[in-house]
Amino acid sequence: MNTAKIRIFALLLALPVALFGCGNPSTANSVESEPKETERGVPVEVQKVARGTVRASIQASAILEAEEETDVIARVSGIVEEILVEEGDFVEQGQALVRLESSRYRYSRDQIAAELRGVTQELTRMRQLAGQQMVSTEQVERLQSRHDALSAQLQIAELDLAEAVIRAPISGHIAERFVKTGNMIQAYQQKALFHIVNDTTLRATVNLPEHALANIEAEQEADLELQGVGQNNHISAQVTRVSTVVDATSGTFRVVLSIPNSEQKLRAGMFTRVNLHYAQKHDVVRIPHHALVNIDQASYVFIANENKAQRLAITTGIRENGWIEVTEGLDTGAALIVTGQNTLRNDALLEVIEL
Incomplete structure (x- = not known):
């Protein structure tokens, strides 16, 4: 009797162990059957590297001035008998403006x-x-x-x-009239009779920093951005004079630009922004300036290579607003990363968005 009880007790102890052992394979299979989560790459925007033109420029601002303007004065005394022109009129050099009593x-x-x-x-x-x-x-x-x-x-x-007939000393527009019929005019008086402005050619004078002196010379081109002239607010200009004297107080030198204005759409006194181009290269590898990464005074870019980031050391040349010339380290056609590159590391997995 005692032997039978012992056998039953041992059987009861062994039953949970057997049941637990039978349940393990199904649990393991359920864990193994769950799919693994795919690693996501860093989202970046890329664009193909291409060739183009890059210009190095210096920015400044200026006020447009007439190349020629003058005050008209009388060389003899007399009473104004007749006024022949009015403000806004265009006059030729030598044209009669006023007749004095003679x-x-x-x-x-x-x-x-x-x-x-x-x-x-x-x-x-x-x-x-x-x-x-x-x-x-x-x-x-x-x-x-x-x-x-x-x-x-x-x-x-x-x-x-x-x-006694007062004539125009230059060609141009009558900007202001100061004289009236019946006025007594004295010879060579300081008060002018008219102010004439010849605006067929305008000029802009800019003061540039001393370090730019070696890069500026006559006949260089410049772009001017004007306000208040509608959509066609970009015009071309050319350097005509460069001062060789640097102002000791400001550390700048004067540059005079000539602006053709034969259609007389521009006016003296207009404000303009000047981009003076001192170097220009055509058909060079260029990248947007925001794609450049500077690390420890060295220049790098990232490109997408089979959905992985690859960091390249490059050598840069001249720069224009928005563009940088690449002289070494980058070839055309590469998928240049232009957004998201500042937080990348080499060989990082990417999620590429092409522009």
Whole structure:
């Protein structure tokens, strides 16, 4: 009886162990049957490396000025009799602008001319008498001097009469009119009668830093960006003069640009931004400036190679707004990473988005 009880007790102890052992294979199989999660790459944007033009530029700002402008003044005194032009009119050099009352100048000229005719006749007679030794040489010389003086006075009188009509010293537009009919005008007075601006050619003067002096020379090209001229606000200009003197106070030197304005769409006084191009290269490998990664004063880019990041050391050349020339280390056609590269490491898995 005791032996039977012992056998039953041992059987009961062995039963849970057997049941537990039978359950392990199914549990293991269920764990192994779960799929593993796929590792995701770093999302980046790429674009193909291509060739193009890169220009090195210096930026500055300037105010457009007329190449020629002047104040018109009177060279003789008189009362304004007639005004022939108004503000906004275009005048040619030498065109009449104002007529002054000129009768006094005309009478003065006629008086001198009459006196000169009498002296000329007397001088002719005296020379004939001198040839017959009837008058002295000194008498002829004194009369000759009188003749020469009157000739000079007549020329001045004729000049005064001519300048009673005030003419334009340059071609251009009448920017301002200061004179009115009936005004008394004094010769060479400081107050101007008109202000004339020749805006067929404009200029812009910029002050550049001293380190740019070696890169700037005459006939270099520049782009100007203007405000208030509509959609066509980019125009071309050319360097005409470069100062060789550097201002000791500001550390800058002056550069003068010439801007053609034959259609007169531009006006003196306009504000402009200047991009002065001192170097230009065509058909070179170039990259967007934001694709460049600088590490320890060295330049790198990342490219996508079979969905993995590859870091390349490059050598850069000249730079333009938005573009950088690559002289070594990068070939055209490579998938250049332009977004997301700043946090990448070499051989990092990528999720590529092509632009």
